Amino acid sequence: MPDESVAERLHRLGIVLPEASNPVANYANFVEMNGFLFVSGKGPSGNPRGKLGKEFTTEQGYRFARMAGIEVLAVVQSALGTLDKVKRVVKVQGFVNADPNYGEHHIVMNGFSDLMGEVFGEKGVHARSICGAVTLRDNLPLVVDTIFAVEE
Template identity: 75%
Template structure:
């Protein structure tokens, strides 16, 4: 099954790829690895998980961030079928100092990668609770994909 068919089955419509917020590239491809710059959720939500947002809301923001990342990957490659593997995910959760569940928030991103790519979506990852993120976003994720060039 193609990834496009899988997205349709999951009722996911990818938006247009967002543009970088400053003077950097949305992505860089080196030796078959695609490094995607940090992305946040669409709609520009603002606030901290564990304060303004619950873990469940953070999970949904992380999943939405994954959709934003997939839009960049598709825009760059022309097709998500050129993704051989999701390699690494690093999440930064804008968290209240007492919030202890950033890993549960990032599961929204990880679960989406598994839903879309199956076994190719299994990846290494790290997650950090942050005291502040750009534009007060609740989450920012950067990621690495192995791709066909």
């Protein structure tokens, strides 16, 4: 459906965006500059606590990454007024709080990447890097930060 707005696509997918969460420390939720929107790291809603490969399975991690994506989309919508101003998801960096022997970080982060593809189509295909983390703030299972190309 090429003429479908992002809001219509979200509705069709059954996704309701929450209010954008506020930063938990002294930083901005986002910075817009020179046609790019930089979104600060977001974790999954509900604040689950624990490590992948220990307290959580890969399947749960996939859902957490998708939830973090919804949190990111809420920030983008609050920043731009509409997700239709997104030209492209450019870069995603995922930090996965994982047991040292865990090796499925890439599958976990597919939850975020798959969501971006569902919401933005080809504009949702992005560059991505993933780091396994010994710990993350508040013992979140993952945090994702994102760069979008946006209409100026």
